[in-house]
Amino acid sequence: MSAHLTTVAGVPVDTRHWIGGERVASAATFTDTSPIDGAPLAEISRGTPAEAAAAVAAARAAFPGWAATPPAERARLLRAVADGVDRRLEDLSLVETTDNGALLRSHRRGVMPRVAHNFRFFADRLEELEHEDFTTRDHTNHVTWDPAGPCVLITPWNAPLMLATWKVAPALAAGNTVVLKPAEWSPLTASLLADIAAEAGLPPGVLNVLQGYGSEVGDALTSHPDVRRISFTGSVPTARHIAASAAPHLTPLSLELGGKSPLLVFADADLDLAADLAVEQYDNAGQVCLAATRILVEESVAEEFTRRFVDRASRLRQGDPRDEATDIGPNIHPRQLDKIDGFVRRALADGARAVIGGHRGEGQYYAPTLLTDVRQDSEIVQEEVFGPVLTLQTFTGEDEAVRLANDTRFGLAATLVTGDPSRAARVSARLVAGTVWVNCFFVRDLRAPFGGSRDSGVGREGGNWSFDFYCDVKNTVTAPKGWNDHG
Structure with missing residues (x-):
């Protein structure tokens, strides 16, 4: 077995980053442990600003081709990723339970099926995405959702893969490329997702996974001038830091910051x-x-x-x-x-x-x-x-x-x-x-907006709200006549 492979609950997991369609190792590592018994699980590649720059560069290089990919083909590939999740549902469940301590029965019955659903839902939504044309003084208004560019997605440790794919799926569906930075306390299923996406045929550089500490790679990602969207789930202090880092380039943010409900x-x-x-x-x-x-x-x-x-x-x-x-x-x-x-x-x-x-x-x-x-x-x-x-x-x-x-x-x-x-x-x-x-709790439909008020966050994702965030929404206004006036 490769020195960069670890076995978790009988499942091989690569501990390197996934950048530009290749596994990339760091000189340094950090130890990932299981909350079940405190046992070490793996030595994970510890990203640096140089690797963060490489991941953004890979996403930028892949963006034109992915943005130009017809929506039907993007949707097909997202469904292929969902199929890959289904095939590896047991592996993903075992690894994530070992890595973050959530119930195995929940992973098997709810969480991992929801991961697959995230991809299928946004594939379907992409193919349905449209806004009815409307007229202004006989001029036609036509609304479109244009891919924005490379996206940095920073995800939490409490539901690692489900919350990561809640961001990854709409970002990819929108025609963007992605750098996913999973939480250092539960990084393993993000690595498996990279394998699944590659097997599904996702082009190199469309999805990149960068591991490591936010304090070491976070600024390099969120301050990068080529990043067009940042979505973060986590704490209020970290969100404030990210917002300050993104401000010089006016990079749009989506922030989900917890609560006291x-x-x-x-x-x-x-x-x-x-x-x-x-x-x-x-x-x-x-x-x-x-x-x-x-x-x-x-x-x-x-x-x-x-x-x-x-x-x-x-x-x-x-x-x-x-x-x-x-x-x-x-x-x-x-x-x-x-x-x-x-x-x-x-x-x-x-x-x-x-x-x-x-x-x-x-x-x-x-x-x-x-x-x-x-x-x-x-x-x-x-x-x-x-x-x-x-x-x-x-x-x-x-x-x-x-x-x-x-x-x-x-x-x-x-x-x-x-x-x-x-x-x-x-x-x-x-x-x-x-x-x-x-009279209920935790009933979540992906068609609904999700986000918080006050210190619980900025923006909404879900349904068309996700496309509104991950895209540059364009309105094209066309005059009713005059096509040949200057011919």
Whole structure:
């Protein structure tokens, strides 16, 4: 076996970059470890600014040919990538579970099928993309979506391949070329995606994968004058740095930055449903940007809601994510575990009470936690923990519920549970959020816009909104006559 191949869960994975249709090794490496047991998985090529420049150059060289490729052919190749994902679904599931600790059953049944769906959806959307012509004083307006150029896509560690392809698929469908920079804590399935794309027939340089630390290759990518779009999912401080780096070239940005979303439970709600939805927020060990981590319950039903919640939460099984019976796996990295524990310790010292949890487990596991007696202005209520930690507060009416729900600097999502359709409409209209779920959670359709308000991000992707971002939208206005006036 090559020195640059590692075997993860029985699956060979190349640890080098993918640039211009070739594997490229770095002089230095970084160690990728599994959150399941802390064991080292691979030594990954550690990118440098020189390799970042090479990746952008490869994307720039491939852009004219890919942009000129007819939409039907681009769509065919994207569907071929989806077919490759389907064929390797088990490999991708095993590798990603080992690399980031999310449940194997979720990868098999939901996450990896969604990866394939991302490619098929945007292939279909590309072939359907059109805007009805309209007239202005008998002049015809014709709207088109023109490929913008090389795109830099910087993706997070909590759902590595699904969130990467949520960006890669529309960028490629739009006729752009891509430099994908996966998170250093979970880089392995991005490398497998490069193999799948090459096997599907994607031309060299259309998709490039650059591994490494953001602090070492990030600026080289986001400040590059040949980059035409940047899409980033991650933290607010990193987004501010990226925006400053992109500003000199006015490179358009799409930023999805997490949140501190509320779950509002009204007295007329189905409390069993509300408790189920609240416990669902522990999914992926709480490492979900959309998670409704602030539970707001109408005071008159708070005691009964809490009883039902604790009953359900007590049945959750935490352990090895490769076990089909496991409900909650490990947190991604010791540094993230320390961050989560720090939040909880400071909250307890500040007067919060742990109804359940409030402590570490063994290894990289943190006990599912519910904190009450928290102040609205406290750190635990205002800042994103990104772990299995929820808070519970009470309210006495719609106005107070909305005030508490909107009283953070974030605005990614919100969930409300009520038996009154008119209340659902009133409250939804007043919530500051990119997505509002009523009596449900995490129902995602790729036709819908996705993004956040306030510090939860800039812009929307999904459906035609993705093409609006990844393209230069052009309007061509044609006079009704006069073709031969100057002939």
